[in-house]
Amino acid sequence: MKTINQLFSVIATVLILFCTITISAQDETPQGPQYVSVTTMHWNMDMKDFKMDEWKAIEKEYLDKVTKKNEHIMGAGFYLHNISSDNTELIYVQAYPNWNAIDLAAKRNGELAKEAWPNEDERKAFFQKQNAYYSSMHSDEIYATMPNVKNLTDVKEGMIVYVRTSHFAFPKDGSNKEFMDTFNEYTQNVTHKNEYIKGYYPMSHAYGSDGTQFVEAYYLNSLADMDKMFDKDGELFNAHWKDEAAKKAMNDKGGKYFTGVHGDAVYSVVPELRK
Structure with a gap:
């Protein structure tokens, strides 16, 4: 380049x-998200039978039953390593209308999970299956959105x-x-x-390791x-x-x-x- x-x-x-x-x-009447959380996750490299399609199916189930129904989350998505310093990483991004929505979204996720899997044993089994794909190590950053966004209209x-x-x-x-x-x-x-x-x-720093x-x-x-x-x-x-x-x-x-x-x-x- x-x-x-x-x-x-x-x-x-x-x-x-x-x-x-x-x-x-x-900007008293913002049209888009005001904050974005970025979680850097890592694959569980000890998982013996990893299948990408199965991982997508599990996360799609959670997306449909929880994230899409959470009124405090304006947008969300996964991003997989292509060119970066760590091939085990994947990024999970969520967008919020305001700062308070970050905490409200986490609480609402818990409520929606109980609605989606009302049986405690079934709910526990789902999250164990979901968490099996990831290492326990992760990091979080929160960014403030900036003006002059060029909105993505079509995802291919x-x-x-x-x-x-x-x-x-x-x-x-x-x-x-x-x-x-x-x-x-x-x-x-x-x-x-x-x-x-x-x-x-x-986006600019709002909360995290580097101001x-x-x-x-x-x-x-x-x-x-x-x-x-x-x-x-x-x-x-x-x-x-x-x-x-x-x-x-x-x-x-x-x-x-x-x-x-x-x-x-x-x-x-x-x-x-x-x-």
Whole structure:
């Protein structure tokens, strides 16, 4: 992947830190989720007879009987390792309308589970079967959703999510206005116009291990579309900022909000396990 095209993409990530509180306060009638929980789970590598279809069937049963009926969960889905530092990991994501809904959703899950499996022995047997697929080790992060989402409208088999985790700097000369103006300009003229990006979800740290984190999730139809996405970002960037002075000004404004450190990962979408 080309470094300069990655830099163009990074500009969108670095222009959000200072506008987060302002946007949340001004948006009194949010249309989408306000918080997202991300649980990094791990397969039970000691399981002798692992079958992917059986795992999907178990999670589909839970999805239909519990998650889809939980009014406090706006969306949910599983994402499987494709390119990341740990091939045992899978990611479970849930989206909520507000902070209180996180706790309410957990309580409601318990109620719905009792309704779905009223017999205690049967309920216990189901959860033992479900939990057998996973290691006891997991980690959790909660992120605040950001403006300029490009909503995913169609989930296809073979779709992937490219996840970029960046880290914010805290420049003394930064401002909400500069931050927001530049972020809006970039996403509207590059990210939202890139036909290879089927969905775009920016999120910033709300609760977890690293307060500087900023996570972008790009939904693409296939792994082959990743390089096409970066190439198209470059084309769109050059089309909007036509002269070198404009390009430099944009890069300079974006660069001061960003440490230069980022991580990349790719996960496969599981279409049948989505709310």
